Amino acid sequence: MDNTPSPFRSVPDMFASRVAESGDREAFSYPVPSPTGSGEKWETLTWTQTRDRVRDMALGLHSLGVTSQARCAIAADTRVEWILADLAILCAGGASTTIYPSSPPPDCAYIVSDSGSMVAFAENDEQVAKLMGQRGAMPGLSRVIAFEGDAGGDDDWVMSLAELEARGAELHAEKPELFGELVASVKPDHLATLIYTSGTTGRPKGVRLDHSNWLYEAEALRIMDEEIRARGWEMLTPDDVQYLWLPLAHSFGKVMQVSQLRIGYKTAVDGRVDRIVDNLAVVRPTFMAAAPRIFEKVFNRVVMQAKEGGPTKYRIFRWAVGVGDRVARLREDGKEPTGLLAAQHRIADRLVFAKLRARFGERLKFFVSGSAPLAPEIGRFFYGAGITILEGYGLTETSAGAFLNRPGQVRFGTVGMPLPGTEVRIAEDGEVLLRGGSVMRGYHNLSGATEAVLDEEGWFATGDIGVLENGRLRITDRKKELIKTAGGKYVAPQSIESRFKSLCPYVGNLVVHGDRRPYCVALVTLDPEAIGTWAEANGLGTLKYPGLTRDPKVRAMVQEAIDELNEDLPRHETIKDFAILPSELTVEQGEITPSLKMRRRAVEERYRDLLDGMYEGSVQSL
Structure with a gap:
């Protein structure tokens, strides 16, 4: 196999x-x-x-x-x-x-x-x-x-x-x-x-x-590199420089270690998350792996700085983002801009995008994104700016790496094609099944747990729901996290949550809730750094984080983003109400994992009364 x-x-x-x-x-x-x-x-x-x-x-x-x-x-x-x-x-x-x-x-x-x-x-x-x-x-x-x-x-x-x-x-x-x-x-x-x-x-x-x-x-990564070179593109060489900050307790970080041993590139190591931006200018890496939250934070910071520059600068920024998005979509189809769009992109690059690339040391070939879904809008923003993010997919049980978008074959919203030697099939209920050299040998000291996810033929049940599109895998949600409303409609919360983060740079998390409920609602946390900057610009600079979560201006700002989100959603997926939580989600409270994945059930349990309050007066089917 x-x-x-x-x-x-x-x-x-x-x-x-x-x-x-x-x-x-x-x-x-x-x-x-x-x-x-x-x-x-x-x-x-x-x-x-x-x-x-x-x-x-x-x-x-x-x-x-x-x-x-x-x-x-x-x-x-x-x-x-x-x-x-x-x-x-x-x-x-x-x-x-x-x-x-x-x-x-x-x-x-x-x-x-x-x-x-x-x-x-x-x-x-x-x-x-x-x-x-x-x-x-x-x-x-x-x-x-x-x-x-x-x-x-x-x-x-x-x-x-x-x-x-x-x-x-x-x-x-x-x-x-x-x-x-x-x-x-x-x-x-x-x-x-x-x-x-x-x-x-x-x-x-x-x-x-x-x-x-x-x-x-x-x-598999070495073989994939040979395949990419045959198409005229380049993945990694011994002359590359990796900036490694990923938690090495996570399989994503571990796979970057063994890749280095096989290929021989240099690695700059520093796990301090607050030093990432400063270190990029010092290390000047050619590539870096990261979780989507890092790209969301960079995107949010760029948006905020554009707004702080005044109405004219922000209009130019929004125009450049629109141009970049059109260019990114062309490149996803293997084409390059021509004529007027090419000229507009050159201007947008000079005014906006070149400054963004300079932040990353100007030697960057690509980023690798994994461990959680990357919002396509954010991926295209960077792609249009000349910064490629290769989104991949895998689990600890598959040694982190199972799928990856390749240079020159990027398709945002998908996690790319399987690594050489990995087989994939979709079960009748939509669950993604994998087989190959990356699949674990089993769980430790857990009788029956291995057999529940790994069959005799070596197929591993990932617990993720997905579809194959021209050989590329699109993950739509976690099997256990699919929401079924009281009306029998299914909702995939992760895609909604990912989309929202690209619309509102001041939010840290959106938690969509609605399982066995008449409609969907959401819990919102604010990004402390981003909301602090917004507060200064909107006359609320004296308020601390808890006070901002209760302020009507903040709620109106979030409501505007919710309204924009709802415009593109089917009616049964729209967010009918939301509450801004008084604090961030933390590892210490058990609301997120150390690898920054949200523990949905833990969050819902902690804020059960708040969620129930958003359904008062409705007929519920619990």
């Missing part, structure tokens, strides 16, 4: 090959505080230097008793040490268990305990304290290794990363052949990664991904 065989036995084998081929080329760059105490500077690691650090860490883990497929957890933000630790775990023969640093202590303890992790890497004192506070709930955890901080004080249960590397260096001096033997012992069917899905409902499930899953992803 997987017709994309890899030339490598394991991820460590692929890593060793990359080191042998690329040696002194730069592998990573990362920010460190400046020695003078002012600002920061970027340091680099070559592939050889990376190998040396990974080797010492891997041998240090071996000295702590890490053996074949033994689980080691990582609780940290995206940083170069995360990548080094992950590679070290795999090279020692172990398997990485990922933990979001935002996870509360009980969740951390559950993942460590359920996975059977014997060692845990912790980013700093905060993460160390979480684990120490739950020590009694994790009897199998023998050691915590801290990237930074005081390493737990005098507690021998905690050691520093430097101490681990020192242990490994000593062992390497005694047995220089040991590292190579460990790498050679790892097999394709060995467990490589245990990722706990953040889940929109219920307790997270551990997804078991072995080395062959990641080898498939890396090889």
Whole structure:
């Protein structure tokens, strides 16, 4: 079923090959505080230097008793040490268990305990304290290794990363052949990664991904690149520069790691979301992967700045957006603008779009978008501005990557065509089924759960509803999130929510509600940064976030966007009423996952009384 065989036995084998081929080329760059105490500077690691650090860490883990497929957890933000630790775990023969640093202590303890992790890497004192506070709930955890901080004080249960590397260096001096033997012992069917899905409902499930899953992803991307080159386009080369900020606890971030090992490009690593825009100008990447929320925020900021420039500047901006949209639609059909439209686009580029591209360092080839739907309107806005967003699709259970739009074959509203070697079919009820080398081997410690989604022929039931259009997949909604109104009409809330974000730059989330109800209503959250700027321009600058959510002017602004949204919706999908929530949706309250996916049921339960109030006086069928 997987017709994309890899030339490598394991991820460590692929890593060793990359080191042998690329040696002194730069592998990573990362920010460190400046020695003078002012600002920061970027340091680099070559592939050889990376190998040396990974080797010492891997041998240090071996000295702590890490053996074949033994689980080691990582609780940290995206940083170069995360990548080094992950590679070290795999090279020692172990398997990485990922933990979001935002996870509360009980969740951390559950993942460590359920996975059977014997060692845990912790980013700093905060993460160390979480684990120490739950020590009694994790009897199998023998050691915590801290990237930074005081390493737990005098507690021998905690050691520093430097101490681990020192242990490994000593062992390497005694047995220089040991590292190579460990790498050679790892097999394709060995467990490589245990990722706990953040889940929109219920307790997270551990997804078991072995080395062959990641080898498939890396090889499929390489083959896809060859296919793209044959059409005169270019995907990735060893000379490219990736800016990596994605959470590495998520499979999307992980697939960008293994792609780097196969292709050999350089990666600039910094997980601080508030530094993305500033870092783009410093790193000047040729590509970057991101969730749609990042593109929504950039779009919102551009719209706000255009409005702040006054009526004339905003009219020019709106005109340019209209021109860009027409050009984007032509390019989706494989055509280029001519005549008057081409001339208009050149003017729009000089006045608006060139300034936007400059923000991204002016070397950008494309963005990759995944983990949630991208509003087609936002995709076309960037495309018309000369910035390509390649939307893809996959799940943790499919090693993140299953579909991707290709350069020169972009079609917004779809997630593109399957990766080489991935098969797709649509079930009778519309559910998307996948088969191929990316599909997980099963869930961890969950009897019956694997069989519920993975049949004997290898077909995985994604839980998503979709259609195939000329080989491209269009995801219409989550199977479990489809709304059926009291009148028997079906509503796909995700597409409505995605569309709304492109209409109102001041909104963070829209939650459409209406299952077994007579009509649809919505809960709205505001984007704190965007609404603050809007408030200053509209005489409400003294109000804090809660006050703005109650202000009539804010409601009128949101109502205007709701009205515009409703104009293009069938009657049964229109939003009849809405409420602006007094606070954002947060991970801590369980309303969104660490990967920024909304937990619809949790939000609806928390605001049940508010939702019920919007149906008072109506005849309900509950």
